[in-house]
Amino acid sequence: MLSEVEARSESKGGKNMKNPFNEYIDQSVKLDKQFKRRWDINTRMVNLSEEIGELAHDVLVAEKSKNDKPHAPLADNLTNLLYELFLIADHYKIDLDKSWREFIKNMPGWAKMRNKN
Numbered sequence: 001m002l003s004e005v006e007a008r009s010e011s012k013g014g015k016n017m018k019n020p021f022n023e024y025i026d027q028s029v030k031l032d033k034q035f036k037r038r039w040d041i042n043t044r045m046v047n048l049s050e051e052i053g054e055l056a057h058d059v060l061v062a063e064k065s066k067n068d069k070p071h072a073p074l075a076d077n078l079t080n081l082l083y084e085l086f087l088i089a090d091h092y093k094i095d096l097d098k099s100w101r102e103f104i105k106n107m108p109g110w111a112k113m114r115n116k117n
Contacts, residue, residue: 021086021096028086041091048084055081 032038039047055077060066062074071077089096 019097021089021100024082025086025090025096028083029090031083032087041088044084044087044091048081048088051077051080051084 054071057066057068058070058072058074058077061068061070
């Protein structure tokens with residue numbers, strides 16, 4: 001029997017870069033399964049908030065708005081956020097590729113409405 005991750009990947013014909021977000025979700029799930037202690041969605045949300053705070057801190061340091069040392073390189077901060085977001089998407093069975101295409105399709109209309117004000 002195929003795991004949920006394998007089934008999702010197989011239904012897309014394996015590695016399909018037309019759906020990169022779903023591939024990244026699959027990779028994140030596989031990585032997360034390597035940890036003995038798995039986080040529930042509430043703990044994951046707390047960690048996401050922590051990661052956002054670290055990114056905000058490090059952006060302020062990079063922009064010289066804060067005189068401190070960064071926690072990590074900005075790329076690492078963003079990657080950590082993506083990892084958490086991919087696992088949250090998996091938890092709620094969200095097809096991020098489909099959602100992204102809808103977002104891009106609707107963005108010109110949203111921008112037009114926003115620019116009216």
